[in-house]
Amino acid sequence: xxxxxxxxxxxxxxxxxxxxxxxxxxxxxxxxxxxxxxxxxxxxxxxxxxxxxxxxxxxxxxxxxxxxxxxxxxxxxxxxxxxxxxxxxxxxxxxxxxxxxxxxxxxxxxxxxxxxxxxxxxxxxxxxxxxxxxxxxxxxxxxxxxxxxxxxxxxxxxxxxxxxxxxxxxxxxxxxxxxxxxxxxxxxxxxxxxxxxxxxxxxxxxxxxxxxxxxxxxxxxxxxxxxxxxxxxxxxxxxxxxxxxxxxxxxxxxxxxxxxxxxxxxxxxxxxxxxxxxxx
Amino acid sequence: xxxxxxxxxxxxxxxxxxxxxxxxxxxxxxxxxxxxxxxxxxxxxxxxxxxxxxxxxxxxxxxxxxxxxxxxxxxxxxxxxxxxxxxxxxxxxxxxxxxxxxxxxxxxxxxxxxxxxxxxxxxxxxxxxxxxxxxxxxxxxxxxxxxxxxxxxxxxxxxxxxxxxxxxxxxxxxxxxxxxxxxxxxxxxxxxxxxxxxxxxxxxxxxxxxxxxxxxxxxxxxxxxxxxxxxxxxxxxxxxxxxxxxxxxxxxxxxxxxxxxxxxxxxxxxxxxxxxxxxxxxxxxxxxxxxxxxxxxxxxxxxxxxxxxxxxxxxxxxxxxxxxxxxxxxxxxxxxxxxxxxxxxxxxxxxxxxxxxxxxxxxx
Numbered sequence: 001x002x003x004x005x006x007x008x009x010x011x012x013x014x015x016x017x018x019x020x021x022x023x024x025x026x027x028x029x030x031x032x033x034x035x036x037x038x039x040x041x042x043x044x045x046x047x048x049x050x051x052x053x054x055x056x057x058x059x060x061x062x063x064x065x066x067x068x069x070x071x072x073x074x075x076x077x078x079x080x081x082x083x084x085x086x087x088x089x090x091x092x093x094x095x096x097x098x099x100x101x102x103x104x105x106x107x108x109x110x111x112x113x114x115x116x117x118x119x120x121x122x123x124x125x126x127x128x129x130x131x132x133x134x135x136x137x138x139x140x141x142x143x144x145x146x147x148x149x150x151x152x153x154x155x156x157x158x159x160x161x162x163x164x165x166x167x168x169x170x171x172x173x174x175x176x177x178x179x180x181x182x183x184x185x186x187x188x189x190x191x192x193x194x195x196x197x198x199x200x201x202x203x204x205x206x207x208x209x210x211x212x213x214x215x216x217x218x219x220x221x222x223x224x225x226x227x228x229x230x231x232x233x234x235x236x237x238x239x240x241x242x243x244x245x246x247x248x249x250x251x252x253x254x255x256x257x258x259x260x261x262x263x264x265x266x267x268x269x270x271x272x273x274x275x276x277x278x279x280x
Numbered sequence: 281x282x283x284x285x286x287x288x289x290x291x292x293x294x295x296x297x298x299x300x301x302x303x304x305x306x307x308x309x310x311x312x313x314x315x316x317x318x319x320x321x322x323x324x325x326x327x328x329x330x331x332x333x334x335x336x337x338x339x340x341x342x343x344x345x346x347x348x349x350x351x352x353x354x355x356x357x358x359x360x361x362x363x364x365x366x367x368x369x370x371x372x373x374x375x376x377x378x379x380x381x382x383x384x385x386x387x388x389x390x391x392x393x394x395x396x397x398x399x400x401x402x403x404x405x406x407x408x409x410x411x412x413x414x415x416x417x418x419x420x421x422x423x424x425x426x427x428x429x430x431x432x433x434x435x436x437x438x439x440x441x442x443x444x445x446x447x448x449x450x451x452x453x454x455x456x457x458x459x460x461x462x463x464x465x466x467x468x469x470x471x472x473x474x475x476x477x478x479x480x481x482x483x484x485x486x487x488x489x490x491x492x493x494x495x496x497x498x499x500x501x502x503x504x505x506x507x508x509x510x511x512x513x514x515x516x517x518x519x520x521x522x523x524x525x526x527x528x529x530x531x532x533x534x535x536x537x538x539x540x541x542x543x544x545x546x547x548x549x550x551x552x553x554x555x556x557x558x559x560x561x562x563x564x565x566x567x568x569x570x571x572x573x574x575x576x577x578x579x580x581x582x583x584x585x586x587x588x589x590x591x592x593x594x595x596x597x598x599x600x601x602x603x604x605x606x607x608x609x610x611x612x613x614x615x616x617x618x619x620x621x622x623x624x625x626x627x628x629x630x631x632x633x634x635x636x637x638x639x640x641x642x643x644x
Binding site: 176178179181182183184185186187188189190192193196197200201 | 339340341360361362364365366367368370372374376377378387388391392435436439445
């Protein structure tokens with residue numbers, strides 16, 4: 001036992017640069033944030049002032065609920081859109097696998113601002129989509145998608161669906177096709193075989209994708225800002241406003257911490273669910 | 281046949297002129313195969329010979345380009361796998377990792393919508409048949425290879441399938457376990473009287489377990505027969521050498537001999553005889569094979585002159601490696617252990633009974 005001790009220190013040494021980086025740029029700012037939210041502004045007299053305001057004021061509670069609702073809907077859409085794509089990618093793409101993979105990741109190569117403005121051009125009242133539909137005579141009046149929550153979901157799903165697809169595809173890749181074939185021989189139709197074998201075995205991939213998409217939606221605000229037309233107000237957007245317009249840094253910090261806590265709670269919930277299913 | 285119905289008795293399986301092409305490669309040339317009801321046939325051949333494709337055609341995973349698959353005389357060529365009422369055991373067992381042993385075994389019955397009580401009773405019964413009572417709640421990853429194999433077998437047999445397909449079923453087991461399982465599988469197959477196709481590249485497995493063997497090569501069945509027939513009367517060099525060890529000699533037919541032909545060995549310039557019902561054609565050049573255990577070593581001067589190169593003790597038998605002049609390949613002779621071995625370098629004579637020499641169809 002003691003002879004093995006020296007080897008144990010080595011892996012920690014390799015982690016040191018990463019740990020130092022995280023401590024300096026992640027843990028320290030988080031600590032600062034926490035301190036600011038408890039001691040500055042109106043919290044100078046009452047440390048819990050901002051937190052009490054956040055958790056009791058109806059407006060802020062509704063924003064928090066809206067944040068979770070938007071994240072949930074985005075996650076579900078990504079799951080519904082992403083699963084078939086992942087299945088196709090793994091099972092049927094063949095030599096097109098690489099090309100499809102590139103097309104899938106391509107949106108992530110553009111900056112988020114450019115991508116979002118791209119959607120604005122497409123979805124605007126006098127934008128490409130609306131004009132084309134008008135020209136084709138499919139609609140009578142210009143569509144105002146840009147000031148509709150729909151455009152927020154379009155923008156979010158567009159950029160987040162690759163995370164879902166890649167998470168699911170990675171798990172599907174590892175599922176032996178002979179499992180489904182066994183089910184077929186035992187009397188399961190194609191659909192039954194998929195539902196009773198492949199789908200349950202890919203739960204882990206769906207969960208990973210769902211956690212990723214949920215957390216990323218939770219924290220995004222550019223899409224809501226540029227595509228929501230002020231109709232979709234979530235926590236990050238509120239924080240952004242507190243920071244730039246109201247300049248109430250302490251309140252913004254408190255909101256950030258609550259958002260972080262909510263995200264962590266959701267993560268714990270999902271991991272707990274996986275554990276119960278014996279998947280993690 | 282709906283998935284819900286069960287076959288009443290064993291049925292014969294017939295492949296009539298099955299061919300299959302994958303792109304430019306012809307995986308199966310028109311292939312004929314017949315397994316009588318309740319019998320077990322081994323498809324034996326090296327990898328890539330088409331035996332797995334044949335199995336997949338029978339299972340319904342591949343649709344042949346031509347020909348028909350008949351189950352008890354019924355054409356099932358166009359039926360999907362789930363409507364054929366078959367059982368199959370895959371090489372890696374393919375147990376569902378997210379289901380317990382009992383759920384795995386019950387799967388086929390669940391697909392047939394059997395009432396729960398009957399399902400549970402039959403699962404218990406089946407687990408006892410494969411000697412795994414009380415293992416129902418475990419998961420595949422908690423079982424040994426041999427146990428997983430038995431669960432896979434139970435899962436395949438519980439639906440009382442018309443035909444059982446075994447794809448290299450013992451390939452993943454270690455040698456000691458494999459031999460035990462060979463007999464166990466054979467015993468179960470007999471007990472259920474189930475028509476079975478066993479795909480294997482292991483000649484010993486094929487010999488031990490089957491009523492008949494079909495040797496495949498390059499998408500064709502090159503010989504079919506009982507294990508004994510195929511082993512003792514191989515038709516080609518490929519069959520002779522794939523199923524066991526064979527010494528192959530080149531010779532010229534010189535005339536008739538009792539029960540066959542008299543031949544003159546190329547190179548060695550020695551006379552020999554071999555058994556065949558065909559009339560001799562003097563002057564014809566042929567190849568023939570003799571199994572190592574059918575060769576006899578005699579004192580020098582008798583039979584075909586040869587030199588001992590090596591003698592190896594293999595436990596239950598002795599191997600002599602001989603050099604025969606004019607023959608590039610060494611000749612192997614298996615003798616009973618305990619018999620006196622000829623020392624390396626000794627000059628000896630090589631002999632066999634005419635009926636143990638088999639002419640091969642290959643051109644010399």
